[in-house]
Amino acid sequence: xxxxxxxxxxxxxxxxxxxxxxxGGDPYIARLMVRQAMEDxxxxxxxxxxxxxxxxxxxxxxxxxxxxxxxxxVPAGPEFIGVVNALAxxxxxxxxxxxxxxxxxxxxxxxxxxxxxxxxxxxxxDSMRRAFPQIEMTVFTLAGIxxxxxxxxxxxxxxxxxxxxxxxxxEKLARSAVMQLGLANGxxxxxxxxxxxxxxxxxGSMTYCVELGKRLMAVQRGxxxxxxxxxxxxxxxxxFSGKIIDLDRRTTDGFAKGTxxxxxxxxxxxxxxxEIQNELLIATEDxxxxxxxxxxxxILDYENAQPITTETLAYGQRVNVIGLPCAxxxxxxxxxxxxxxxAFGYDIPYVKMGGTK
Amino acid sequence: MSRLKIGIDVGGTxxxxxxxxxxxxxxxxxxxxxxxxxxxxxxxxxxxxxAGVDKSKITQAMLGTTHPANAIxxxxxxxxxxxxxxxxxxxxxxxxxxxxxxDLHASVIGPSAIVGGGYEYDGREIAPLExxxxxxxxxxxxxxxxxxxxxxxxxxxxxxxxxxxxxxxAEELGADFPVSLSHQVGQIGLLERENATILNAxxxxxxxxxxxxxxxALKGHGxxxxxFLTQNDGTLMTAEEAIRLPILTVGSGPTNSMRGACALAxxxxxxxIDVGGTxxxCGILVDGFPRESAAxxxxxxxxxxxxxxxxxxxxxxxxxxxxxDGNGVKCGPDxxxxxxxxxxxxxxxxxxTLSDISTKGGRLSxxxxxxxxxxxxxxxxxxxxxxxxxxxxxxxxxxKASRSTMPLIAVGGGSHxxxxxxxxxxxxxxxxxxxxxxxxxxxxAEASGTVDRVYRYAEQGRDACLDEARRLxxxxxxxxxxxxxxxRITAVIEVPMSYLPGQGCRVQVKAAGPxxx
Numbered sequence: 001x002x003x004x005x006x007x008x009x010x011x012x013x014x015x016x017x018x019x020x021x022x023x024g025g026d027p028y029i030a031r032l033m034v035r036q037a038m039e040d041x042x043x044x045x046x047x048x049x050x051x052x053x054x055x056x057x058x059x060x061x062x063x064x065x066x067x068x069x070x071x072x073x074v075p076a077g078p079e080f081i082g083v084v085n086a087l088a089x090x091x092x093x094x095x096x097x098x099x100x101x102x103x104x105x106x107x108x109x110x111x112x113x114x115x116x117x118x119x120x121x122x123x124x125x126d127s128m129r130r131a132f133p134q135i136e137m138t139v140f141t142l143a144g145i146x147x148x149x150x151x152x153x154x155x156x157x158x159x160x161x162x163x164x165x166x167x168x169x170x171e172k173l174a175r176s177a178v179m180q181l182g183l184a185n186g187x188x189x190x191x192x193x194x195x196x197x198x199x200x201x202x203x204g205s206m207t208y209c210v211e212l213g214k215r216l217m218a219v220q221r222g223x224x225x226x227x228x229x230x231x232x233x234x235x236x237x238x239x240f241s242g243k244i245i246d247l248d249r250r251t252t253d254g255f256a257k258g259t260x261x262x263x264x265x266x267x268x269x270x271x272x273x274x275e276i277q278n279e280l281l282i283a284t285e286d287x288x289x290x291x292x293x294x295x296x297x298x299i300l301d302y303e304n305a306q307p308i309t310t311e312t313l314a315y316g317q318r319v320n321v322i323g324l325p326c327a328x329x330x331x332x333x334x335x336x337x338x339x340x341x342x343a344f345g346y347d348i349p350y351v352k353m354g355g356t357k
Numbered sequence: 358m359s360r361l362k363i364g365i366d367v368g369g370t371x372x373x374x375x376x377x378x379x380x381x382x383x384x385x386x387x388x389x390x391x392x393x394x395x396x397x398x399x400x401x402x403x404x405x406x407x408a409g410v411d412k413s414k415i416t417q418a419m420l421g422t423t424h425p426a427n428a429i430x431x432x433x434x435x436x437x438x439x440x441x442x443x444x445x446x447x448x449x450x451x452x453x454x455x456x457x458x459x460d461l462h463a464s465v466i467g468p469s470a471i472v473g474g475g476y477e478y479d480g481r482e483i484a485p486l487e488x489x490x491x492x493x494x495x496x497x498x499x500x501x502x503x504x505x506x507x508x509x510x511x512x513x514x515x516x517x518x519x520x521x522x523x524x525x526x527a528e529e530l531g532a533d534f535p536v537s538l539s540h541q542v543g544q545i546g547l548l549e550r551e552n553a554t555i556l557n558a559x560x561x562x563x564x565x566x567x568x569x570x571x572x573x574a575l576k577g578h579g580x581x582x583x584x585f586l587t588q589n590d591g592t593l594m595t596a597e598e599a600i601r602l603p604i605l606t607v608g609s610g611p612t613n614s615m616r617g618a619c620a621l622a623x624x625x626x627x628x629x630i631d632v633g634g635t636x637x638x639c640g641i642l643v644d645g646f647p648r649e650s651a652a653x654x655x656x657x658x659x660x661x662x663x664x665x666x667x668x669x670x671x672x673x674x675x676x677x678x679x680x681x682d683g684n685g686v687k688c689g690p691d692x693x694x695x696x697x698x699x700x701x702x703x704x705x706x707x708x709x710t711l712s713d714i715s716t717k718g719g720r721l722s723x724x725x726x727x728x729x730x731x732x733x734x735x736x737x738x739x740x741x742x743x744x745x746x747x748x749x750x751x752x753x754x755x756x757k758a759s760r761s762t763m764p765l766i767a768v769g770g771g772s773h774x775x776x777x778x779x780x781x782x783x784x785x786x787x788x789x790x791x792x793x794x795x796x797x798x799x800x801x802a803e804a805s806g807t808v809d810r811v812y813r814y815a816e817q818g819r820d821a822c823l824d825e826a827r828r829l830x831x832x833x834x835x836x837x838x839x840x841x842x843x844x845r846i847t848a849v850i851e852v853p854m855s856y857l858p859g860q861g862c863r864v865q866v867k868a869a870g871p872x873x874x
Contacts, residue, residue: 023855028660029548033450068811068854068863069478071546072511074448113450133855155446156484182477184447249853258853278855303755311852316641316648318755 001051004044004112008210009034015213016108021296022310023279024105024131025067033075037113044112045121046206047097049198056096056194058123059084061114062107064174065183076155079186080114083151087188090149090161097123099197101190103205104131125201127190129327130296132339133278135174136167140190142334143200150189154181202327219305235355239283239290240272240321241265241302247315260313262321272321275346276310282346283321291323294330294339295353298322325355361414364800365402366613367391367422370634370695372398373796374406381620381801385410386793395424396570403574415580420571421587421799426607428563429657432460435559436503437467441494442551443474443509443518447483453551458658465559467502470494474518475510478811483510486518488525495529504558508539508551514810516540535561542604544809545863549653549662556656557604564603568596589663591616591646592805592869594837607656608665615640615647615666617798618768621788627764628753632771634676635692639752640668646847669755673748675712675771679741686740702729709733711774714741721773746776753779768794805869806833813861822864830868839870
């Protein structure tokens with residue numbers, strides 16, 4: 001068990017921005033929410049599954065919508081408390097802990113604000129350890145754990161609980177609901193026992209996020225050896241250093257797509273193409289895949305090592321492209337069909353990066 | 358009859374002024390030290406610059422000033438502000454003023470309230486405007502605050518509720534009570550826009566002082582001219598508007614310098630390095646406007662959503678101190694700053710500075726007495742200049758967007774330090790009057806209008822949406838004083854909204870044009 005401090009929060013925000021892999025929403029707003037919740041309701045405990053009753057109920061909570069909208073229609077609070085309480089009522093059982101679905105982007109922090117208000121611990125696990133655009137893209141789907149029953153709510157008191165036949169349908173229904181509910185909503189799904197979290201979840205995600213952020217913070221402070229230490233901890237590598245020479249954004253069919261082209265810093269004959277769909281998904285050099293989803297692509301500012309989100313990418317930025325291996329829990333049958341390059345419509349093979357933690 | 362314009366720029370160190378004719382030629386210029394009360398410096402610069410000019414030909418005067426920015430940074434003369442947010446039940450999870458530095462929060466933010474109101478992304482109301490709560494809030498503020506800042510969810514797209522709230526506040530507190538509405542101040546991002554609106558309202562007193570000083574100086578010389586202030590993006594607002602929107606001037610200094618440099622060199626695409634006494638700032642101009650930074654900008658420790666010129670600053674200037682360090686030399690990072698005019702060896706002082714090095718190395722002449730440098734060895738000069746050249750090379754490499762070569766414009770009092778040959782730079786240009794590039798940038802500034810809102814392409818189609826945004830920006834520019842015949846679109850930025858199927862897109866359009874005569 002560890003008690004989360006405001007200092008941890010800064011590290012966590014940076015780690016979450018990195019794990020957002022270009023998307024996941026700016027964690028800044030979520031951090032302000034957590035601060036206010038901690039001021040009003042007290043600190044939050046992070047616990048491992050072994051510290052809880054294996055039969056206890058764990059409920060997840062997240063924000064669903066569009067980051068640009070959330071920056072205008074800032075969260076209220078009751079939409080998140082509401083979805084958790086509604087699901088607990090529906091299941092007829094009180095939760096023993098709150099869990100993030102997505103440790104990456106703003107959804108890393110939303111569960112902390114909810115846990116502070118409900119006086120519950122946050123379980124140190126999740127289902128992605130990066131950002132993904134759709135609810136079914138989780139290790140829980142691979143383990144056959146249903147997403148539904150699920151609840152979606154807005155800040156006004158509109159709330160629904162529903163069940164679906166599979167996790168893909170859950171994504172579709174939730175997405176059409178939030179279009180009506182104002183695109184800045186609370187969602188709770190993947191209710192499960194502590195035992196199921198221990199068996200099927202990605203373990204230690206919150207701690208990993210804080211530790212990652214702490215090491216990147218040291219890089220940003222310019223501490224000697226910090227970059228090597230950061231890369232070693234993340235089992236990551238700098239795959240490319242260069243300057244953004246082209247940026248093509250499209251809003252063709254549904255989700256925003258785009259391509260960013262980076263010219264090598266010292267060898268003008270080398271260029272890297274990175275494909276974007278909400279997050280950075282595929283990095284290729286001369287058509288050859290270098291980093292592929294679900295492994296993480298992170299673009300860091302060359303000078304100050306700040307992760308750059310897809311919305312703030314700009315022509316002329318000097319960047320390092322870092323590849324981080326995805327959580328090892330992802331490597332199981334069905335992974336590529338669910339979150340590999342083909343799942344996003346790219347006809348290229350997955351390049352395994354490895355990774356042990 | 359040829360008409361003349363005056364440009365004045367109040368910087369941290371110097372107050373510069375120029376008189377410019379219709380062809381953009383500098384008729385007169387002056388440079389003097391910035392005074393404690395900037396009005397004194399403005400009055401002095403003005404009287405110097407118009408001394409030999411036919412005053413009857415002057416029709417417009419433009420002022421660029423860092424005074425509001427310094428007021429925030431130094432927490433001086435800021436007023437207490439009541440904060441009203443129209444957004445409940447949304448946004449209750451984050452109170453106004455969250456994450457402000459404690460000292461600034463204590464001196465600026467008074468009572469605050471989040472009341473029913475605001476809009477959804479698709480234009481529906483989050484809640485009807487809670488008028489009774491606004492009246493109660495106004496009474497709570499009475500006698501406690503000097504101004505009120507009003508923000509509203511999605512105000513950049515729809516500001517009816519903000520206008521209505523303004524009317525209610527006027528009914529409760531009097532028509533003259535100062536109120537700042539967020540849609541006039543900032544762009545998308547409620548919390549950042551609210552922060553900027555609060556800072557704006559806290560600056561009303563400072564702004565009035567600056568504008569009155571400017572007007573009194575003009576009147577004192579019998580000048581009956583239209584007066585304007587320059588904004589962060591290098592365009593103008595009227596002096597009357599500037600009293601209501603002082604926050605929009607906080608980043609105007611570097612912008613004026615870069616645009617002035619560019620126009621003096623008659624280029625629209627170039628790197629600009631402004632070398633002062635203490636630091637060198639490097640930026641890049643694209644189509645005559647500075648490239649803006651993508652990151653959120655903090656003003657006095659408060660996060661805002663202003664776009665500012667993308668600048669890299671390094672500690673290299675005419676006053677940078679040079680020290681012997683074993684067999685080598687160490688330059689800076691400290692500097693004697695503006696005291697270079699007395700502290701440098703060439704000026705009879707006792708500190709070896711880069712101005713001394715530049716003089717001995719043959720890059721600077723006519724500044725002080727070169728004979729005072731007999732004690733400085735050629736080896737020290739060689740090593741210090743090698744350091745300078747390397748720094749400038751790195752600076753231009755970092756700022757350049759592509760491998761192709763481009764021109765570099767060198768401006769500022771320390772621009773003599775910039776070498777004539779830099780890899781990747783087509784040529785180094787030091788234009789005439791470069792020392793007053795800031796004031797020239799203010800004098801040639803144009804009027805502009807901007808639009809920043811979310812469109813759903815699926816409903817009307819992309820072309821229709823972009824056409825509407827271009828039209829609204831053009832109309833806004835004309836309202837700001839631009840000549841309708843010469844307005845052009847200077848920027849269109851489309852950022853698709855992620856995680857939103859249905860082709861939602863944030864569209865930002867800017868239009869600008871020369872002032873109508």
